[in-house]
Amino acid sequence: MQNVYFASADTISTTMVWAMTALIKNPKSMKKAQEEIRALTTLREKQMVEEEDIEAAGLPYLNAVIKEALRMYTTVPLLLPRETMTTCTIDGFEIPAKTLVYVNVWAVGNDPLLWENPEDFMPERFLDDERKLSIDLKGHDFELMPFGVGRRGCPGITMALATMQLVLANLLYLFDWDLPNGMKKEDVDTEIFPGMTSHKKNPLCVVARKMY
Numbered sequence: 001m002q003n004v005y006f007a008s009a010d011t012i013s014t015t016m017v018w019a020m021t022a023l024i025k026n027p028k029s030m031k032k033a034q035e036e037i038r039a040l041t042t043l044r045e046k047q048m049v050e051e052e053d054i055e056a057a058g059l060p061y062l063n064a065v066i067k068e069a070l071r072m073y074t075t076v077p078l079l080l081p082r083e084t085m086t087t088c089t090i091d092g093f094e095i096p097a098k099t100l101v102y103v104n105v106w107a108v109g110n111d112p113l114l115w116e117n118p119e120d121f122m123p124e125r126f127l128d129d130e131r132k133l134s135i136d137l138k139g140h141d142f143e144l145m146p147f148g149v150g151r152r153g154c155p156g157i158t159m160a161l162a163t164m165q166l167v168l169a170n171l172l173y174l175f176d177w178d179l180p181n182g183m184k185k186e187d188v189d190t191e192i193f194p195g196m197t198s199h200k201k202n203p204l205c206v207v208a209r210k211m212y
């Protein structure tokens with residue numbers, strides 16, 4: 001039970017810190033995500049965004065923000081180790097049977113052969129490109145596997161995505177976000193504290209201004 005708790009709370013909160021970091025560093029994306037949510041007609045008379053609002057609207061831009069944050073910062077950069085059952089050849093490399101294999105999903109998600117300008121935060125890449133539009137994070141598309149693949153893939157994906165949508169939607173709906181003490185967006189670092197989960201090394205300090 002404790003393992004499931006850590007697998008969920010740590011990964012979800014870390015991904016949300018990366019998403020907010022990316023949005024603070026990319027004010028145009030922040031504005032677009034806020035406009036999408038604030039335009040929801042179902043929110044009139046309401047204090048907060050609820051799951052049913054997200055379900056009705058779909059919020060494609062917010063979903064693209066979450067995908068792009070998971071691609072760029074890849075909360076769990078290495079999948080659980082696998083062991084090869086038989087000898088196999090990948091890209092000309094022979095891998096003997098019973099070898100422990102680690103898949104680096106961060107490297108795949110940031111590979112310039114697969115992604116145009118992978119170092120840029122561009123949620124639009126999931127909306128404008130026909131091929132990338134269909135990427136669903138469930139492990140069917142090998143260029144983006146933040147939740148892993150196959151029978152050992154993350155069992156918490158549905159809860160993770162629903163939680164992140166709801167929390168981020170509320171943060172973006174209810175508040176405008178600034179940097180403190182004249183800090184510039186370029187000064188916000190993206191240093192990683194390495195581990196099974198890639199945490200942001202230095203805390204993200206932002207100033208919230210309540211909108212409603």
Ligand code: HEM
Pocket residue numbers: 003004007008009011012015075076078079080081145146147148149150151152153154155156157159160
């Ligand atoms: C943004 C949030 C999350 C991310 C990025 C994430 C990512 C991952 C990844 C990459 C794996 C390894 C998959 C593989 O090797 O193929 C994994 C496994 C796992 N995740 Fe998640 N996860 C998240 C949220 C959650 C949540 C919310 C739960 C539970 C409620 C959860 C429970 C687990 C468990 C129990 C495993 C181990 C599965 C096994 O050993 O077969 N995760 N997760």
